[in-house]
Amino acid sequence: MNKNLDISHEESLKQKRIMDKLSEQIKGKGLKYFVSTFGCQMNAHDSEKLKGILEQIGYVPATEEKDADFVIYNTCCVRENAELKVYGRLGALKNSKKRNPNMLIALCGCMMQQDTVIKEIKRAYRHVDILFGTHNLYKLAELIQTRLDTGKMVIDIWENYKEIVEDLPSIRKYKFKSSVNVMFGCNNFCTYCIVPYVRGRERSRKPEDIMNEIKELVEDGVKEITLLGQNVNSYGKSLDNPITFAELIQEIEKIDGLERIRFMTSHPKDLSDELIEVIGNSKKLCNHIHLPFQSGSTKVLKKMNRRYTKEQYLELVDKIKAVRKNVALTTDIIVGFPGETEEDFMDTIDVVKKVEFDNAFTFLYSVRTGTPAATMENQVPENVAKERFNRLLEVLDEIVHKKACDKVGSTYDVLVEQVNKQNNDLVSGRLESNHLVHFKGNEDLIGKIVPVNIIESKGYYLLGELAE
Structure with missing residues (x-):
């Protein structure tokens, strides 16, 4: 075993010992936790690990934040709006903590890796108990123990990772x-x-x-x-x-x-x-590839430092379609990047029409302090960006609806995920293409992969019936 593996293994054992010790204080008291996740799938997966640690030490899940004794916000800083949401909810938690003085509040994730955020939390949100970042979420139990032992705000932010710690609980x-x-x-x-x-x-x-x-x-x-x-x-x-x-x-x-x-x-x-x-x-x-292109303009792609051209992206798509019949392609698109002209935007529309994406995550460019684009010249006026964004959505909606309609009349395997939230007589699941489908069924089907006839398209979801 090499040195890095030794360190990782030792750290894992250390955290488990701390969890065992904490569980003696917490387990059986009915203390509840609530984790709010902002941002990407990476954050959602990190939150599963945070939940695993909390349940290992004796916390039980709360259905609502107001009922929790321990609240964690796993934050995102990709867009300013996500940060503002966190600050707003933190302010509301101040009253919750007055009602429950033993309540603990923790913040983690990408926002915490920014010095300006840490300074703001220390200045205006002193009711927060624990701050940690993206590199050391496995230390949650240790940070809780430190907070309980000292009674003071705990801040543990690393600029870089030290080791990847494996074998920790997850929910x-x-x-x-x-x-x-x-x-x-x-x-x-x-x-x-x-x-x-x-x-x-x-x-x-x-x-x-x-x-x-x-x-x-x-x-x-x-x-x-x-x-x-x-x-x-x-x-x-x-x-x-x-x-x-x-x-x-x-x-x-x-x-x-x-x-x-x-x-x-x-x-x-x-x-x-x-x-x-x-x-x-x-x-x-699965017959689904998510391949972000962000902009159809080679000029804009260069300014974005994406390191491919419009033509190279389209060539990749052609190669994928050549080896995978009817592959579902999804993507990410940014509208209004600094310097984007009408011609650049039409290049984006051209890519959307040529590829015919099954779905897309679309974003209005958002200035993020600390990134090179934030100080670029020729920032696109908000009204121009929004007008282009709406035109993009019109084109996408038509294509997405067409691609979904192509599924009607065929049978696909569906992994059933849950009873439909709006209609208890229906269950919901996903095709390999990641299309969402609702069809008549009960909870016994959850977790099974079953054949479903697609009978109708509603654009962004499908209706089906269980194949006999």
């Missing part, structure tokens, strides 16, 4: 599907994005650790996994024994009992021919 949202981190951090430095500054540099998990985690999940009933990373296509480059993402998927595919594999996020500049070949040959990869 999954679904019994039958789960996300698995394959790597952390990002080296891309897109000029609009603050993630590399708050998540740190890329570091890949060892393939054997990933494989062991997935095998344990499958033994626990998981049928579908989503491999997570800021840029999964560059997986393996930081390892002592490099392995490509394509090779990792091929190994994961060999795991008996695993039925579906997804991955995100995929950066076009690193999507290799090797991975495209695996996409074409795989029997378990």
Whole structure:
């Protein structure tokens, strides 16, 4: 065992000892926790680990924040609006803490990696008990213990990661599907994005650790996994024994009992021919690829530091479609990036029409302090950006509706996720293409993959009936 593995193993054992000690104080008292997650799937997966630690030490979940004895906000700083929401809710928690003086409040995630945020919390939100960042969430139990022992605000923010600590508890949202981190951090430095500054540099998990985690999940009933990373296509480059993402998927595919594999996020500049070949040959990869293009203008892409052109992106799409019939493609698009002209915007529309995406996450460009784009000249006026954004949505809606209508009349396997929230006679699930479908059924179907005839499209969701 090498030195890094020794450190990671020792840290894992240390945290488990602290959890055991804390559980003697907390377990059986009926203390409740509530975790609010802002931002991406990476944050959602981190929150599952936070819940696992809290339940290990004796907290039980609260259905509402107002009833909780321990509140955690797992924050996001990609967009200013997410930060404002956190500050607003923190202000409201001040009254909750007056009613329950023993209540603990913790903040973690990307916002906490910014010095300006820490200064603001210390200045205006002294009722917060624990602050930690993106690199050390595994230390939650230790931070709670420190807070209980000292009675003072605990701040533990790391500028860089020290080690990847494995084998800690997690509470999954679904019994039958789960996300698995394959790597952390990002080296891309897109000029609009603050993630590399708050998540740190890329570091890949060892393939054997990933494989062991997935095998344990499958033994626990998981049928579908989503491999997570800021840029999964560059997986393996930081390892002592490099392995490509394509090779990792091929190994994961060999795991008996695993039925579906997804991955995100995929950066076009690193999507290799090797991975495209695996996409074409795989029997378990879902027929859905999320491939952000952000802008259709090569000029804007250069200013974004995306390191591919419009033509290269379209070529990648053609390669994927050549090896995967009827593949569902989804994407991310930013409108109103500094310097974007009407011609640049029409290039974006052109890509949308040529690719015919099944869905897209669309964003108005948002200034993030600390990123190069924040100080670029020719910021697009808000009214111009919004007008373009609305035109983009009109084009997308028509294409998304058309692609969904193409599903009508065919039968697809659906992983049933839950009883429909609006109609208890229906259940809801997802096709491999990630389309949401509702059909008549009961809770006995939850977690099963069943054939469903698609009978109607509602644009952003489908209606179906269980195939006989």
